[in-house]
Amino acid sequence: MICSYQNFSKDARFADLMKSVQYCDLCPRLYERRKVLSSANGTVESKVLFLAEAPGRFGADHTGVPLYGDRTGDNFEALLGNIGWRRKDVFITNAILCNPKQENGNNGTPTIEEVANCSAYLEMTIALVSPDVIVTLGATALNALDLLSPHGIELRHNVAKLVPWRNYRLFPLYHPGPRAMVHRSQVKQRSDFMLLAKVVHPVKGLIEQKKACAKPASSFPAEATIMQQVARVLLELGGRMTYFKMTKLMYMIDLACLEKFGHTVVSPIYLRQVEGPWPPDLNKELEAMQGHEVRRFISRKLPMVALGPSSRFKVQLEEDILEIILNVFNTYGSMSNSQIKTAVYRTEPMQNILREEDKGKQMINKAVLYKDKTAKELHVSG
Ligand code: SF4
Structure with a gap:
């Protein structure tokens, strides 16, 4: 039977995520503390996801409920109550x-x-809830999203404004903690929340989008991202391939881009996963193309990506990049999964990761490539 992860209910997927988080020991100074991710975070069906900094010691670390039980929680609840929103209608992490x-x-x-260690969980939580609007509370929350996909948003310039990010809208706000009130008074924060209530309803979703910004479901952003264009080119060359192979071809392309241009082009970051380097945005980017530019399915238990029936955009990549894609595809395109994995593991950035692992360092979720840097410049010690 053909079945995909996305077909499972949100509740079942959330239960899986909660379970895997409980075993996490990535942060040496934190891992023995309570991991605040449970049904107390709110509803996974919510249209609004609040993203704060970290569980407070008298708040969520104690109660298990994010933004609850301390002065920050009291401020947050007052701000929420002031616009008539209920905690149970939103998701907070x-x-x-x-x-x-x-x-x-x-x-x-x-x-x-x-x-960075926790960013994989954040990525999965956002993908799971899939809200219309992500409300960041404070600079750390905004930076955490920047790590997933750079947005270039500065809190002081964009506070209480709806800003596009991936397929979502961000609404950056200041943190409601007592310390942050120095930067943004309670009165101003109250009016920021009122602006929030004007653009989104916690149950019905984005108000502004429905009035002015909505696009037909089948439309595509005016410009496809570079990653989407590269995925399409790879499929035009190969017809179909495993999702695994696509992640590795993209890594090889960006490694060549780093050498030629001094920075990556397809994805800003590749994280070390159990199966090698992985561009965290790829799943989301392919999802937006599903049924048009790409077709995703499972074959012999492996997630596959194939050329979709119709493209809504024209590939407009520079010749230099197209040449790199062609070279990489000619070299690795016909390899099996295990052959390309071996080739990837032989590259210098992965060798550096493996050497650190040999020394006993935990490298899962660490960057193998990040923009203009390789693992060696990012993590290698002595
Ligand atoms: S990665 Fe997240 S869940 Fe894991 S120990 Fe660090 S903070 Fe806790």
């Missing part, structure tokens, strides 16, 4: 799922590495 307690017992700020 944090950039990291464990409380970053300092040695003196106070709440700390998550490190960049901790935010």
Whole structure:
């Protein structure tokens, strides 16, 4: 029977995610704390996802309910209540799922590495809830999304404005914690929440989109992303391939781009996963093309990607990039999954990752490539 992960109910997928999070030990100073991801975070059917910084020691770390039980939680509930919203209608999570307690017992700020470690869970949570609007609370939340897909948004310039990001809208707000009130008074935060209520309804979804921004379901963004165009070219060359192989071909293409242009082109980041380097955005990008530019299905238990019946965009990649894609495809396109995996593992950035793992370092979810840097510049010690 043909079946895909997306066909499982959201509740079942959320149950899987909650279970896998509980075993996470990626952050040495945090992993023994409570992982705040459960049905107490809200409804996975919500149109609005609030993203804050981290569970507070008197708040979510203690209660298991995000933004609840401490002064930050009280402020948040007051702001929510002021616009007539109920906690049970929205989904609330944090950039990291464990409380970053300092040695003196106070709440700390998550490190960049901790935010990066937890980004795979954030990615999965967003994909699962698939909200119309993501409301970021504070700079750490905004930075956590930037790590998934760069958005270039600055909180002070974009506060309380609806900004497109991937297939979502972001609505950046200040954090409701007592410390953040120094930067944004309670009165201003109250009016920010009122603006939020004007653009989105927690149950019915985006108001503005329905009035002005909505596009027909079959339309495609005016410009396809580079990743979407590269996926389409690879399928035009190969007809069909495993999803696994596509991730590895993209990695090889970006490795060549890094050498030629000094930075990656297809994806800003490739994370070390059990099966090698992986561009975190690919799943989402393919989803937006499903049934048109691409067709996804399962064959012999493997997720496959094939050329779709009709493209809504023309590939407009520069010749240099097309040449790299062709070279990579000619070299690796006919390889089996295990052959291309071996070739990828022999590349220098993956060799550096493997060497660090040999030393006992945990490298899962660490960047193999990040824009103009390879694993060696990012992580290699001595
Ligand atoms: S913060 Fe996230 S990545 Fe780090 S230990 Fe907790 S669940 Fe794992």
